[in-house]
Amino acid sequence: MELACSNCQTSYRIADEKVPAGGARANCPCCGHLIIIPGSGVMDRSGSPLMGPSGADYGQTMAYDFSEVDQSQTEISTFLEKISGQEPFLAEGVALYLRDIQTGRTYPLPGAQTTVGRSGSDINVDDPEVSRRHCLVRIFGDQAVVVDLESTNGTHVRGRKVQTTGIGFSEQFTIGNTTLQLMKKGAE
Numbered sequence: 001m002e003l004a005c006s007n008c009q010t011s012y013r014i015a016d017e018k019v020p021a022g023g024a025r026a027n028c029p030c031c032g033h034l035i036i037i038p039g040s041g042v043m044d045r046s047g048s049p050l051m052g053p054s055g056a057d058y059g060q061t062m063a064y065d066f067s068e069v070d071q072s073q074t075e076i077s078t079f080l081e082k083i084s085g086q087e088p089f090l091a092e093g094v095a096l097y098l099r100d101i102q103t104g105r106t107y108p109l110p111g112a113q114t115t116v117g118r119s120g121s122d123i124n125v126d127d128p129e130v131s132r133r134h135c136l137v138r139i140f141g142d143q144a145v146v147v148d149l150e151s152t153n154g155t156h157v158r159g160r161k162v163q164t165t166g167i168g169f170s171e172q173f174t175i176g177n178t179t180l181q182l183m184k185k186g187a188e
Contacts, residue, residue: 007033007160033160088112088138095185096139096169098123100178107180112139115149116175129153129176137182144182146173 001019004011005028014037023039089112090096096109098116107116107123115121117134131151138145147164148155156174157165167173172181 001037003035003037005033005035007162086140088140090139091141097183097185098137098180099183100125101172101181102179106183109137109139113137116180117149118176125175125178125180127176127178130178131176134175135173142169144169151175 001014001016002011003014007028010028012035019037019039021039024037026035026037028035090109098107098109099105100107107125110122114123114137115133115135116123116125116130116137117132118124118127118130120132121134131149131153133149134151135149135155136147138147144167145164146155146157146162146167148162153176154161156162157167157171167182169182169184172179174180
């Protein structure tokens with residue numbers, strides 16, 4: 001059976017015999033997002049698993065060993081793999097900052113790798129729902145990555161809780177009750 005995480009788009013293949021007939025739930029090993037796995041016993045005429053209220057019991061949560069699973073590459077996972085061995089770097093002559101959407105306050109990025117949190121971080125935001133060291137913004141020239149630092153309330157990009165994901169310049173992410181936008185100087 002093939003399925004994909006709706007959060008990070010990573011695709012997985014799971015052996016049909018490992019899926020209970022009533023379906024199950026599992027967490028994506030890339031981002032931690034909940035994946036609903038349809039029951040292996042419920043198929044349509046083409047042999048594809050049916051989604052929906054077919055008597056499936058998704059109450060069973062399974063801990064799949066995704067190391068046994070063939071994981072196909074997505075655009076985000078390919079990008080993350082590509083930069084995994086690289087040191088973050090700022091493009092020459094480029095100044096970046098974070099803009100608080102609610103207050104309009106701006107925070108210049110002090111370097112290619114910046115921690116963001118409530119206190120004790122490179123950038124401190126005034127929000128009690130933000131962890132002390134909440135997330136990390138890493139810049140790789142013209143690309144950026146946001147990494148959640150095991151925060152209490154999570155880091156959200158495009159409305160979904162993420163562990164690590166690429167973001168574009170002028171894209172927003174949310175920590176606690178604060179929405180920040182990564183900006184290039186002069187690109188307001």
